[in-house]
Amino acid sequence: MTTQGLVSTTDGARLHWTALGDTTRRPAVILLHGGPGLPDYLSPLAPMTADLAPTYRYDQRGTGQSPWPGPHTLTRHTDDLAELLDARDLPSAILIGHSYGTDLAVRFCLRHPTRVAATLLMCGPFTGAWHTAYRAERLRRMSPAQRDRLRTLKDLPHRTEDQEVELLTLSWFTDHADPEHGLHQAAIAARDRRPVNWSMNRELNAEALTDPLDDHLTDLRAHLPEHTELLAGTEDPRPLAALESLSLRLGLPLTRIEGAGHEPWVERPEVVRSHLRRFVRGVVGR
Structure with a gap:
């Protein structure tokens, strides 16, 4: 119940x-x-x-x-x-x-x-x-393009809804053991766990x-x-x-x-x- x-x-x-x-x-x-x-x-x-x-x-x-x-x-x-x-x-x-x-x-x-x-x-x-080891491991799990895109999104003074979802997806996918599965799971979470x-x-x-x-x-x-x-x-x-x-x-x-x-x-x-x-x-x- x-x-x-x-x-x-x-x-x-x-x-x-x-x-x-x-x-x-x-x-x-x-x-x-x-x-x-x-x-x-x-x-x-x-x-x-x-x-x-x-x-x-x-x-x-x-x-x-x-x-x-x-x-x-x-x-x-x-x-x-x-x-x-x-x-x-x-x-x-x-x-x-x-x-x-x-x-x-x-x-x-x-x-x-x-x-x-x-x-x-x-x-x-x-x-x-x-924190140092955590940040290093997160970066290791990202491609150079993903790192650059995440940095760009973080630096925006204001983000659209889609940009916010993209930022959260890139921030969270490295939390998962499998990067491809992690991207999928992080994208779902980025839409569900809102607003931050x-x-x-x-x-x-x-x-x-x-x-x-x-x-x-x-x-x-x-x-x-x-x-x-x-x-x-x-x-x-x-x-x-x-x-x-x-x-x-x-x-x-x-x-x-x-x-x-x-x-x-x-x-x-x-x-x-x-x-x-x-x-x-x-x-x-x-």
């Missing part, structure tokens, strides 16, 4: 949520999408766990069906999640974050540790000096630079729930070594999905489904 609604936050924002499964069960799963600045795109994951625990998705403020003019802060976004749990009468939840959603999940653990039953961190969070809230993206990324997760790893190790795991695609252009290092520093298990990139459910859906179900079942006991 699918239900949906709006949560009004204490500062006047409205968060649109969707739940799949029996919402009377506890605990629930909350899927945290990436970006920052994208609407929710994790609908393919919800059916993987909804029979084990009700599975919620929501558009973060300023994206999708959650209107908000800004400004954006990491603290406000973690408070949004707490207010969503309050509104849905969820004392705690299983957090499954993807990409930027993993940063949101761990920052929520730092602020509200008693409200997290378990955390699965997919393709993030990335700490340390990982670029202001939100800039504000939250800038704040993350001034308050990096690297400075909180000691506290994070103490605040993460017992059931916390990392998951990564081996073909993600973001360096797997960064997650391996984080795994060692925090004492967390890391599952590597062979032949998958930054969105492993696209290329290895059954493997991801099996992993998510094992993880959630280990928490709810079903």
